[in-house]
Amino acid sequence: xxxxxxxxxxxxxxxxxxxxxxxxxxxxxxxxxxxxxxxxxxxxxxxxxxxxxxxxxxxxxxxxxxxxxxxxxxxxxxxxxxxxxxxxxxxxxxxxxxxxxxxxxxxxxxxxxxxxxxxxxxxxxxxxxxxxxxxxxxxxxxxxxxxxxxxxxxxxxxxxxxxxxxxxxxxxxxxxxxxxxxxxxxxxxxxxxxxxxxxxxxxxxxxxxxxxxxxxxxxxxxxxxxxxxxxxxxxxxxxxxxxxxxxxxxxxxxxxxxxxxxxxxxxxxxxxxxxxxxxxxxxxxxxxxxxxxxxxxxxxxxxxxxxxxxxxxxxxxxxxxxxxxxxxxxxxxxxxxxxxxxxxxxxxxxxxxxxxxxxxxxxxxxxxxxxxxxxxxxxxxxxxxxxxxxxxxxxxxxxxxxxxxxxxxxxxxxxxxxxxxxxxxxxxxxxxxxxxxxxxxxxxxxxxxxxxxxxxxxxxxxxxxxxxxxxxxxxxxxxxxxxxxxxxxxxxxxxxxxxxxxxxxxxxxxxxxxxxxxxxxxxxxxxxxxxxxxxxxxxxxxxxxxxxxxxxxxxxxxxxxxxxxxxxxxxxxx
Numbered sequence: 172x173x174x175x176x177x178x179x180x181x182x183x184x185x186x187x188x189x190x191x192x193x194x195x196x197x198x199x200x201x202x203x204x205x206x207x208x209x210x211x212x213x214x215x216x217x218x219x220x221x222x223x224x225x226x227x228x229x230x231x232x233x234x235x236x237x238x239x240x241x242x243x244x245x246x247x248x249x250x251x252x253x254x255x256x257x258x259x260x261x262x263x264x265x266x267x268x269x270x271x272x273x274x275x276x277x278x279x280x281x282x283x284x285x286x287x288x289x290x291x292x293x294x295x296x297x298x299x300x301x302x303x304x305x306x307x308x309x310x311x312x313x314x315x316x317x318x319x320x321x322x323x324x325x326x327x328x329x330x331x332x333x334x335x336x337x338x339x340x341x342x343x344x345x346x347x348x349x350x351x352x353x354x355x356x357x358x359x360x361x362x363x364x365x366x367x368x369x370x371x372x373x374x375x376x377x378x379x380x381x382x383x384x385x386x387x388x389x390x391x392x393x394x395x396x397x398x399x400x401x402x403x404x405x406x407x408x409x410x411x412x413x414x415x416x417x418x419x420x421x422x423x424x425x426x427x428x429x430x431x432x433x434x435x436x437x438x439x440x441x442x443x444x445x446x447x448x449x450x451x452x453x454x455x456x457x458x459x460x461x462x463x464x465x466x467x468x469x470x471x472x473x474x475x476x477x478x479x480x481x482x483x484x485x486x487x488x489x490x491x492x493x494x495x496x497x498x499x500x501x502x503x504x505x506x507x508x509x510x511x512x513x514x515x516x517x518x519x520x521x522x523x524x525x526x527x528x529x530x531x532x533x534x535x536x537x538x539x540x541x542x543x544x545x546x547x548x549x550x551x552x553x554x555x556x557x558x559x560x561x562x563x564x565x566x567x568x569x570x571x572x573x574x575x576x577x578x579x580x581x582x583x584x585x586x587x588x589x590x591x592x593x594x595x596x597x598x599x600x601x602x603x604x605x606x607x608x609x610x611x612x613x614x615x616x617x618x619x620x621x622x623x624x625x626x627x628x629x630x631x632x633x634x635x636x637x638x639x640x641x642x643x644x645x646x647x648x649x650x651x652x653x654x655x656x657x658x659x660x661x662x663x664x665x666x667x668x669x670x671x672x673x674x675x676x677x678x679x680x681x682x683x684x685x686x687x688x689x690x691x692x693x694x695x696x697x698x699x700x701x702x703x704x705x706x707x708x709x710x711x712x713x714x715x716x717x718x719x720x721x722x723x724x725x726x727x728x729x730x731x732x733x734x735x736x737x738x739x740x741x742x743x744x745x
Contacts, residue, residue: 280440282689290426612664
């Protein structure tokens with residue numbers, strides 16, 4: 172990937188404003204992981220002595236050259252050396268900070284390769300991530316009481332299969348008939364609307380389903396549930412709260428700061444943002460410039476691609492903290508919302524799911540991005556859609572060969588041997604959900620056991636020699652990496668039922684998925700993903716070793732410290 176200076180990167184696009192520098196958090200004067208001072212220079216020595224060393228650790232490096240060590244040295248935000256505690260201590264000077272890990276487990280920082288961090292919904296919208304109708308209606312009423320008639324009231328992070336009833340528009344009508352109400356599934360592909368919203372949009376029981384969308388009905392009556400592109404009609408009705416440009420920017424900045432702190436608290440040091448437009452780019456810039464960005468961001472561009480492309484920007488522009496990644500598209504529905512497009516129907520139905528792009532659409536998007544030196548990431552859950560995306564990648568690579576393009580299939584949920592062979596042959600990177608088996612277990616009966624043998628197929632990807640990373644797709648799925656490792660290792664949901672046990676991976680394999688494989692997905696395996704001299708000093712300290720606990724309790728292991736670029740980013744007081 173091309174490497175440009177930060178200054179050159181920013182000069183190419185009006186969307187990206189201001190050169191950036193981030194204050195370094197130094198390690199502090201005392202021995203121990205509690206010693207952190209925020210205002211000291213990162214490198215205090217002029218010679219080769221390290222700024223800090225970590226000793227007495229159980230470090231799993233993910234580097235085959237030195238897979239298990241008990242100490243390492245850090246200088247200028249990078250790993251300087253790895254080895255045994257006695258040898259690493261010998262490198263230190265009187266100015267080097269010494270940290271005794273007290274036999275805790277140290278791993279490279281975790282990477283989530285598909286996430287939708289914003290924080291705006293979490294901070295400012297009505298909480299729909301509740302389990303009862305009474306809670307949902309109460310939260311929506313509070314929001315409606317703050318909003319003038321005719322203004323949208325939106326519920327954030329709803330999950331229909333974890334709810335105590337089947338939600339319909341009548342339940343939302345009981346909240347308000349003067350406000351349009353939208354309750355949006357955490358999966359991002361379906362919403363529930365009240366009668367006021369349907370009336371404003373002119374939707375009746377006789378309204379035909381649009382291409383690439385659906386208005387759900389029961390006995391001919393609208394239920395209020397709407398999927399995929401059919402939701403676009405609601406964008407044109409009702410009113411939204413108005414904010415000045417600075418107020419909107421502050422909301423986005425607050426949201427990103429909130430998310431970055433949350434990521435650091437669970438051990439994430441890199442997150443691939445799977446939908447960054449102008450507002451999101453500015454939020455990263457603002458939080459980074461203010462010294463508040465605690466994770467590295469690989470921005471998958473959506474809503475700003477043409478402007479960036481025409482300005483000469485392509486995948487890889489940026490620096491080690493904020494970088495332009497793939498251009499992002501979506502070609503079918505959702506796994507968690509049961510709308511993904513498959514070759515066989517959902518259990519007990521004639522429903523095969525929904526496509527949101529045609530084959531021609533996919534060809535056009537891939538050809539354009541590929542020829543302009545962009546990595547492509549296309550959301551494709553079902554086997555039908557994965558085949559369509561692979562056809563486009565195969566076509567582009569044949570017409571314009573590239574030795575290492577690494578196009579991606581986002582989610583890549585339902586595969587088969589033929590698709591796996593083509594993914595391997597094209598060098599495509601799948602990014603399957605890694606917390607879904609555990610968190611969304613109650614949904615998998617609608618797919619059935621045979622499909623689940625080929626869904627979220629981490630074992631099969633590894634067996635085919637595919638460097639599969641991990642991905643939460645948050646909001647749809649939780650992003651905690653330790654939950655993900657447990658989910659991939661056990662294939663058990665939160666109720667204890669196994670789904671697709673043939674896809675289990677070992678703890679070692681799960682850790683590689685969460686670290687070095689994640690770095691590979693963004694062309695960054697030479698600078699992160701393992702505890703290797705020369706790479707950025709991104710690592711996590713765990714209270715227990717995932718190898719040494721009951722696999723069904725891995726998610727409960729405490730993240731004691733998260734370090735990115737040699738600075739402590741969790742806990743927040745650091």
